[in-house]
Amino acid sequence: MNLKLRVWRQTDPSSRGRMVTYLVEDISPDASFLEMLDVLNERLILAGDEPIAFDHDCREGICGMCGMMINGVAHGPSRATTTCQLHMRHFKDGETIDVEPWRAAAFPVVKDLVVDRGAFDSIIQAGGYISAPTGAAPDAHATPVPKVDADAAFEAATCIGCGACVAACPNGSAMLFTAAKVGHLGLLPQGQPERDTRVVGMLEAHDEAGFGGCTNAGECTTVCPKGIPLTLIGRLNSDYRKAVTKRG
Amino acid sequence: MTFWTEGEPIADQAAPDGPIETRWERRQFGAKLVNPANRRKLTVIVVGTGLAGGSAAATLAEAGYKVRSYCYQDSPRRAHSIAAQGGINAAKNYRNDGDSVYRLFYDTVKGGDFRARESNVYRLAQVSVNIIDQCVAQGVPFAREYGGLLDNRSFGGTQVSRTFYARGQTGQQLLLGAYQALERQIALGNVEMHARHEMLELVVVDGKARGIVVRDLVTGAISTEFADAVVLASGGYGNVFFLSTNAKGCNVTASWRAHRKGALFANPCYTQIHPTCIPESGTHQSKLTLMSESLRNDGRVWVPVRAGDDRLAADIPEAERDYYLERIYPSFGNLVPRDIASRAAKNVCDEGRGVGPGGLGVYLDFADAIARLGRDAVEAKYGNLFEMYERITGDDPYTTPMRIYPAVHYTMGGLWVDYDLQSTIPGLFVVGEANFSDHGANRLGASALMQGLADGYFVLPNTINDYLAAGPFRPLTESDEEVVAARALVEERIDKLLSIDGDRTVDSFHRELGHIMWEYCGMERTEEGLTKAISLIRSLREEFWTRVKVPGTGETLNQNLERAGRVADFFELAELMCVDALHRAESCGGHFRAESQTPDGEALRHDDEFSYVAAWQFTGTGEPPVLRKEALEFEYVHPSQRSYK
Secondary structure, three states: OOEEEEEEEOOOOOOOOEEEEEEEOOOOOOOEHHHHHHHHHHHHHHOOOOOOOOOOOOOOOOOOOOOOEEOOEEOOOOOOOOHHHOEHHHOOOOOEEEEEOOOOOOOOEEEOOEEOOHHHHHHHHOOOOOOOOOOOOOOOOOOOOOHHHHHHHHHHHOOOOOOHHHHHOOOOOOHHHHHHHHHHHHOOHHHOOOHHHHHHHHHHHHHHOOOOOOOOOOHHHHHOOOOOOOHHHHHHHHHHHHHHHHHO | OOOOEEOOOOOOOOOOOOOHHHHHHHHHHHOOOOOHHHHOOOEEEEEOOOHHHHHHHHHHHHHOOEEEEEOOOOOHHHOHHHHOOOOEEOOOOOOOOOOOHHHHHHHHHHHOOOOOOHHHHHHHHHHHHHHHHHHHHHOOOOOEOOOOOEOOEOOOOOOOOOEEOOOOOHHHHHHHHHHHHHHHHHHOOOEEEEOOEEEEEEEEEOOEEEEEEEEEOOOOOEEEEEOOEEEEOOOOOHHHHOOOOOOOOOOOHHHHHHHHOOOOEEOOOOEEEEEEEOOOOOOOOOOOOEOOHHHHHOOEEEEEOOOOOOOOHHHOOHHHEEOHHHHHOOOOHHHOOHHHHHHHHHHHHHOOOOOOHHHOOEEEEOHHHHHHHOHHHHHHHHHHHHHHHHHHHOOOOOOOOEEEEEEEEEEOOEEOOOOOOEOOOOOEEEOHHHEOOOOOOOOOOOOHHHHHHHHHHHHHHHHHHHHHOOOOOOOOOOOOHHHHHHHHHHHHHHHHHHHHOOOEOHHHHHHHHHHHHHHHOOOOEOHHHHHHHHHHHHHHHHHHHHHEOOOOOOOOOOHHHHHHHHHHHHHHHHHHHHHHHHHOOOOEOOEOEOOOEOOOOOEOOOHHHHOEEEEEEOOOOOOOOEEEEEEOOOOOOOOOOOOOO
16 A cells, blocks of 8 residues: 655654655555554665654553554544554555644653653552552452452453543543543452542642543543543542542 | 583572472571661662562562662553463462462473473462462452452463463553552652663672663663662563564563673573464564463364365365364363464474465364354453454454464573572572573463562562672762773663664664574574574674664664664574574473474473573673583472373
8 A cells, every 4th residue: 555644753852843744655454553654664764864753562452652643533543442453454545644642731742753651650659559568468369359340440450551542632631541540449349448548649640740621522432442431530520529528 | 613612510509408398488587688777778770660570679669678660661561561461370279170389380390391490480389379369459350250259261281270360461450550569669759760761781890780771762861870789570582583472672681781791591592482373464564463372262273184275264164174282182182382282383384284374374263162152251251352353354253263373472581590589690680581480491371470470579579688688788889990881881882883874774684583583493493403593693693783774863762773772682692592492402392303302293302411401601792602501300290291182
């Protein structure tokens, strides 16, 4: 296939970026989107140009490192699919494709398509864990967990922290990311002792990091490669209300 | 031509003796402790944040040490442990099916084809039960049954159900547990986290590992970091093959730099080729994707009986299908260990019975499972794996059998460590896939997660005290001779890579190196092929250092510069792997020498000659390494030819 790419190029966080056009010819429809960029980069290097920087690692849709806006959609046109798992057979021969980094105040651009998502780690630091120092655990079967709760916790826990939810949100909110962790841990008996401090702490960290508020636009769950449901945000709000009411 | 020389044997000085059930307890009792007040004065560097590194950093910080953690990814949560699918073994015997610590120990020693240390493996089986407890307490959402208790499944190489799992995302859930424990310690100020930093050199002062040289991957700044001990948790080296199931960034550089500084590298030729991966689709292929081995619980592996049969799978009647694993290995069937399943796939493809483009594939068929259990039950177990397969290939595995082919997946070899997980450089500890210790010549499924977490949560935090009790060691400065030299080495190498400005890309060299390794040091190895590979690697390495083109500068994010450094180290490792494979003129586990097989084509060990760990000492690039043998003794599980028939 032959494609016309318009790619965001930016040298460093402080410089101005711009869209640059590249013609990419002779791409296999079985190649992944990132493999198509690899091919382009190999050609750029041999032509003496600077290759396009982009984040990626596992290339099997689980590490959460890759992510870019493809024709204005986080991770591109295929539902429930990370950029690395998107294959070129979903594009048309001769198509023009716009490729941009995540756009969000809390995710500054590092270079080209690479952004800094450190703010996600700071949300987890503020309570996205269960305090269980190594060695202190009771037998795993000491506390049975109803299957329905365990399954719901698992669904929430599948979040890969890629940031597509933030990039898609008109407010640049990380509420779905935060709600996924609050939901995962809050659904389990082991997560109850810290349930109140967790939700309050994580929401404070969320706001401090510069993420916007949630207005239930629902764009987040639409682009989420793991299909994290919007209902978790309702659950987070309910947990938050209970926590602050108790605290007084 | 001399490819290696032999040196003095080596022994594991930290290994306790006595009855095997009491060795770990006695080692813990015998090890020196560090008073909690003194731990604050001691700093430990941990390189890598996967299951081993993440759990070690969190646990050491909980114990009161000052920890500095480094990873090349943008967050510690992204380390490649996250991609492990199938599960984690533990000798809980929740199924009442005859499992025990001893059976897990026995299965692991046998599965490793009698090339692992009994003491280490027994300890691994012992602490396996604590790992599950620990992870459940952290909120890891393992699969459960309706009664609320944990579910188990069986896995290749065993006849009991001891594998705990979280859908097909067990590694992700376990890693997030360790990551969250780590983030908690970061918030408490006990861990200083450095993401997007890569270790490029080890600092050894007074014969002890005292720090590392790192490059900030965003700014390009080189800095030296000091500590009282250094822990490498930097993973395996499967990417030497270019195509593997590893993440693109996985590399050997941290281990290789330590090897060059004196740490012995053990059993580098033991590589695991995983039988169930998605076949290559073209020259653009950048990595291979694994389909969890758990699929073999319900999927049946087959190829056409007749060579060259190019009918669609659906058009081939039952009588003309060869379910070759069930035929050759009736008692284990589709659940034979990985090395055996991989080689069997290669054999049927070599016979011209492979399926799909290029004849490099076999079917993994779920039609019977869907008929027996119903589509919903199959979807509940494997739904995400089926979706992943369809996304990559465009085929629907509910209606068309999957096509699979073996791919490089895991490396059993790694830096040599003693029972305390300390390398031959005092103060340098190595955990997880980066060390060589527990899997022998072949790793069983669901044992990598077990070993990573065993090392990080339970073993290292106990054994490292014995070393740190002698600290804190003398303060270092930037101007110390060894520190200046280590830093200069890094800077010179970067300058060299950037200055060549040749006409070939880093990836083109890496691909070519990978082809050589897959062809001659892959599923089947011969003396002739390995000798040829060594000479091909040497000339390609020379070409690399004269023709590679690394664009850009060192003062910014430069992904090609990162890759160039990693590939340069892979070149040196590749040669050592071939030398190790050449010297080991026997077949064992993941190392199959065509010259050493039984009449029916199974691996033939030579215990009289090769019952040892091959620990290699570096003598210079392209110079013959020195072989140091550590004899293996089997007091409990007596070596026999592995049989899964």
